[in-house]
Amino acid sequence: MGLTRDIAQFAIGASGDEVSKQARAVMALSIMDWFSVAIAGKDEPVTRIVFQFIQKEGGAAQSSILGSSTKYPARAAAFANGVASHALDYDDTHFAYVGHPSAVIVSATLALAESRKCTGQKFLDAALIGAESACLIGTWLGRGHYQAGFHQTATAGCLGATLACARLLEFDMKKAQHALGIASTRTAGLKSQFGTMGKPYNAGAAAANAVESVLLAEHGFTSAGNALECEQGFSATHAGEEHQLGNFTERFRNNCLFESVQHKFHSCCHGIHASLEALAQIMEEHRVSHEEIKRVSVSVNPRWMKVCDIKQPKTGLQAKFSYRFALAMLALGIDTAAPASFVDEICQSMELGEFAGRVQVEPDSEHPDTAATVTIEAHSGSIHDQYYDLENLPDLAVRTRKVRSKAGSLIGETAARQIWNLIQALPHTSIDRFMQDAIASDQAESRVWPRSER
């Protein structure tokens, strides 16, 4: 068989009935999160530049681009929305995939589904199976691929999105394999562009490549059928580790990888998130106010010390990489979910600076990357500590509350509520109607709630 054939068979063959209720609920969260970060990212400079490029090219009115009332070709919509949803680097992540699944997979699948006036149910199934395929391909390629310098969000993402789109168009095995072959020789993306507009661009280009690969295969384009694993194929040329995966369908039924997708709830460096969650938990459970706190100690994996322990941030961007400042913001009730909270002025705040002075950060190699322990000492003398590991996902109700709250912070309460309701009704709505309503919700919100400049 070989991976190309196996993964194609899984993606086009998996029955929608095998999808658990939990997996469907998590997909809905990721779609809500995708809208939040994409709407919040649509005015970023990189998104605007890509949109101008697309506007000048024009083309058939097929699919929606967030922030625009004109439709564009499906490939262009996948490109623009892919860039928008990764522009803030605030979109969902997956450990097995080693990257951000929805920026690529939702962007591509949604654009193609809209251009074909698919039902919401068909889109949801395709996006979920495509995301699961991307997690499987990401696992197969392994961390070696990422460590060699390839942006797995774009590479595994393009391949997974290609499978999602192949499923959407009800491809047979041959067509699905040809589409993967095309995607394998088209997809790219280097980590050495991180820190530039190149990072979100990689995600958008990957989504566009997936749409292109599937539309060419639909027209009869043929390619080498074992493109991922063959001699000098995608894996061999891209430092793939080719891990064993077992039987996909069985694995999916018993343990859907995509269910463990993570959503980011703070608009700062990922290394700070676990400590923010731990502090919030202490303050909430023990009803401690910031005035009562005498000292805060944080233990984290040593790798973070060089990443996000800026002691005296001077700009909002630097505050995103400062344990002391981010924890101070949370303690004082500033919304760390909103990118707009991280403005340069906060670094001048006496109150924040004073609290930040009470925070101490210690490296501790016993902590995994994803965990932190926060200990607080109150003026009363009482001591509370809390360990938090991002890998231990809270239950669905908590995840849902957090995703919806983040959406409110990012795009406004009304738009967030309306889009959430649209997503709940999605199985029974056509995608073009859904997108029209979602865009209307965003545009109405913009009029009554001007977001601060980023």
Add this chain to the structure above:
Amino acid sequence: MGLTRDIAQFAIGASGDEVSKQARAVMALSIMDWFSVAIAGKDEPVTRIVFQFIQKEGGAAQSSILGSSTKYPARAAAFANGVASHALDYDDTHFAYVGHPSAVIVSATLALAESRKCTGQKFLDAALIGAESACLIGTWLGRGHYQAGFHQTATAGCLGATLACARLLEFDMKKAQHALGIASTRTAGLKSQFGTMGKPYNAGAAAANAVESVLLAEHGFTSAGNALECEQGFSATHAGEEHQLGNFTERFRNNCLFESVQHKFHSCCHGIHASLEALAQIMEEHRVSHEEIKRVSVSVNPRWMKVCDIKQPKTGLQAKFSYRFALAMLALGIDTAAPASFVDEICQSMELGEFAGRVQVEPDSEHPDTAATVTIEAHSGSIHDQYYDLENLPDLAVRTRKVRSKAGSLIGETAARQIWNLIQALPHTSIDRFMQDAIASDQAESRVWPRSER
């Protein structure tokens, strides 16, 4: 400095005055050859599929696609013409670049130049400097990059085409470096797709990527400035060998690499070309007819024995990989330059089969890949032998005659003559007028000279 900066500086800074007359003449040959193979390749299945995809997307009427009277966005035109010009694998090649330069560079530069209504002179300068840049980047990456599985036509080609387009739009250093950064994270192409539609697709996608990279950089898109040589940059992730190149500008003035571009003159496997040239030379110089030939012996590098020594071809495609048959065709006056000559029926020809039986092929490791020795023994008893190495390029007059003769075989005498005249007048013509006239020449020819089905 670093390669990214150096090559960008060369490409945008080189003065048109430094371009030798010989280099300009060779560029004109490559443009003629590009039109020949692209027009001949425009009805290939892969080209038709890509064109259908482009047609459905539609968009701004900016640039011409061969075979279409509607214009499309520059990026789409680069894509379609890139695929068309590489579809027959009959386009120009360069040893240092390790690939086919014009399919990518001419396709991208021409499309962008037309969309901006540039002068012919500006286009010619940009294409030549871009092609030279691609040869330099190809040399820098080295054969290791190709041997690892990357399709250098697409990779070095996209980077060179990006520089050609950056020059066309008169970018400053910063913009040119950003464009290269974008291209470095966008370009792809695997050799494992050879033998499928993926091969010409790689060339077309590379041309489209170059146009996209430059248009984004023009709009203000920023990227990492040392994208080719930085840690985990393009070279490090793509098995680049990073050969030393010396001073580009000086090197270009003294030894323009692009001048040694090769044009293919026979529509069969490249391994047979040197022996065809040697046989033609003997028959012409010594006025030997095919009836007078008793025996033909061919010595070639052993690597070709497994590639193109099919003894009893059954199809036209197999005849393209048969020394005996291809030499028989040439000896009997069949036009080996025309792809249409290699039809299945020729394998049934008694006369060809009879001549083929007189040809013997011997492996000889003293011969380089690019050379052959042909010895003929006439019935009269006289013996002639001829060594031919494709690397020893004939003088410009001979190359010109051959390129024009190939053009006549491929696209018809009238169209070939008209397009040749248009290219001669190109320095003083605007590109949009030039393309309009070239397409009209092609379309007029098609009406009076129906080409046989391939």
